[in-house]
Structure formats: C-alpha cells, structure tokens
Amino acid sequence: MHGFIDGAVVAGIDGSGSAVRAAVWAGHEAHRRGRPLRLVQVYTLPRVKAPMAVGTHEQVRAGLAEQAEGRLADARAAVLAEHPGLEITTAAREWSPVTALTQESQHAELLVLGSRGLGGFTGSLVGSTAVAVAAHTHCPIVVVRGRQPHDPPPGTGPVVVGADGSPDSDAALGFACEEARLRGTALTAVHTWSDILADGMLRPHPLQENPDEIAAAERVKLAEQVVGWQRKYPELAIEFEVSRGRPVRTLLERGERAQLIVVGCRGRGGFTGMLLGSTSQALIAHSPCPVAVVRPQRTGSGT
Structure with a gap:
C-alpha cells in the first residue's frame, strides 16, 4: 500500500535544508550498508475553525501532495548527486508525522531525520516530533546535526x-x-x-x-x-x-x-x-x- 521496503534506510523529508542534509547523510549510510534509500514526506491537512467546501478541501489536499512530491524530488536529486547508482524510492504520505514515521520504522533498518523542520513536520523536529519518534521507533534513529545549525554533519572523527x-x-x-x-x-x-x-x-x-x-x-x-x-x-x-x-x-x-x-x-x-x-x-x-x-x-x- 505504501511501498515499504524491508531493510531500507528511511529519511524523513519536509522541505527544509536540514532535511536535505539528512537525506544526503542517509544516502551515504545506505551506500555503506548496501541498502536502498526510502525518502518519505509526511504532510497533514491544516486545521481550520470553519468547515471547508468539498472542492476547496480537495484542492488543498492536492496542493500539499504536489508540494510533497516536489520536495521529495529535490531531496532525491541531492542524494543522487553524491551516489548516482543508489536505489531510491519516495513516498508522500498524508498522516500524523509521528505515527507515519513510527510505522515506517517497523520496516526500516535505520530511520534518519533532520535537526530542524518546516511546517511539514508541524514545527521544529527537535521538538516533540523527533523525541516522540525516537521513543517509539522500532529501529535505530539518527537525528543529523552539524557544528552549527546550517553546517553539514562532520564526516571525520571517531x-x-x-x-x-x-x-x-x-x-x-x-x-x-x-x-x-x-x-x-x-x-x-x-x-x-x-x-x-x-x-x-x-x-x-x-x-x-x-x-x-x-x-x-x-x-x-x-x-x-x-x-x-x-x-x-x-x-x-x-x-x-x-x-x-x-x-x-x-x-x-x-x-x-x-x-x-x-x-x-x-x-x-x-x-x-x-x-x-x-x-x-x-x-x-x-x-x-x-x-x-x-x-x-x-x-x-x-x-
């Protein structure tokens, strides 16, 4: 239904620069492990006080799905620039981020997230989302960070x-x-x-x-x-x-x-x-x- 691949390295994408750096990091990890990479964008329909017309509701959903596919394409391109032959699949999912990513972890060998998020993850990943996913994941989880907020993660050292x-x-x-x-x-x-x-x-x-x-x-x-x-x-x-x-x-x-x-x-x-x-x-x-x-x-x- 969602194209799960057992044993893949899964990276959560939300359109932020942090998430792209995390995707590239996950690509390196997938390459080292000889595993495929799965990029996942989780999005949620915004809550509104007044009910939306059916047409408007579906337009918002379609717009979010299109935006998610664009973000996934950008992240995929960034990973392929580093590892041209890497097997990569993508998935845009409408659901709760914590629930969706926890479900992804049931099939994954490793789950990778960025350290700072945008609206796709309802705020900063360093907040409740990353902590909750880390507490309930079924596989190891990595939050990718650098020395400074916009720095790439270090590639040397023990x-x-x-x-x-x-x-x-x-x-x-x-x-x-x-x-x-x-x-x-x-x-x-x-x-x-x-x-x-x-x-x-x-x-x-x-x-x-x-x-x-x-x-x-x-x-x-x-x-x-x-x-x-x-x-x-x-x-x-x-x-x-x-x-x-x-x-x-x-x-x-x-x-x-x-x-x-x-x-x-x-x-x-x-x-x-x-x-x-x-x-x-x-x-x-x-x-x-x-x-x-x-x-x-x-x-x-x-x-």
Missing part, C-alpha cells in the same frame, strides 16, 4: 557511544561498533559516574569513598561490558573513557571531535510522561554531530 551497563547501552554499543566498522574509524566508549544517583539522591557516604577507587571500579565495569563486542570486532580500535560527571556534558564535549554519537533509549514507552531519556533528549537538541538513539530489541507485546 564514533562515540555512551555505556552504562544497561541493556539499552549494550544495544547502543553493538550499533556503534558496526557504525565504526563501516566508517573505518575508531570507537570511543564513554562511561560517567557521579556522587549523585539518577533519582537525585546522594550516595550513602560519598565523601568517604576514594574517587580514584571509584573510577577504577567503574572502568572495570565498562571493560566487562565491552569485552564481548571486542571479540566480535577484533579489528576495531576501542578506546575506554571513564570520567566523573554528567553523561550529557561529557558526550557533548566528545561530540565536538566525533562524527557520530550513539546512545540508548531510556524512555518508558507510552505517549505520556517521559518520552525519552533526558540524555538522549539533550543530545538531539544540542549535539555538534549526528546522534543515533538505539532501542534494545523487544520481544512479545511489551514496549
């Missing part, structure tokens, strides 16, 4: 991954290892620790613990989490970094020299409350390079 020993970060580690391998670059696994726990409570005796001993113990935990991935990717150079502080600040600092940051998704799964972990949300909004948010594989009917 892949940086946040690791905290959780299943979420283990899934992120696996994705990051494969990304580093595909790009022929190194991987930096970052782990942070603090005297303050995630719920804001202090450790029982923070001042009685030796920070050097804590750092050494946390480094052992990180090494234990990474060792299995090192065996799977023996050719990959993996650097460990353990530091005292907050994950967001540390990852943003490392992102200044990286080409991709990878984190796990710590959202609750529902559409109410916290849609996505605070670290992921902050990186989506402020990272100086593309950010991948990876959900662990789920089984059964749970989210």
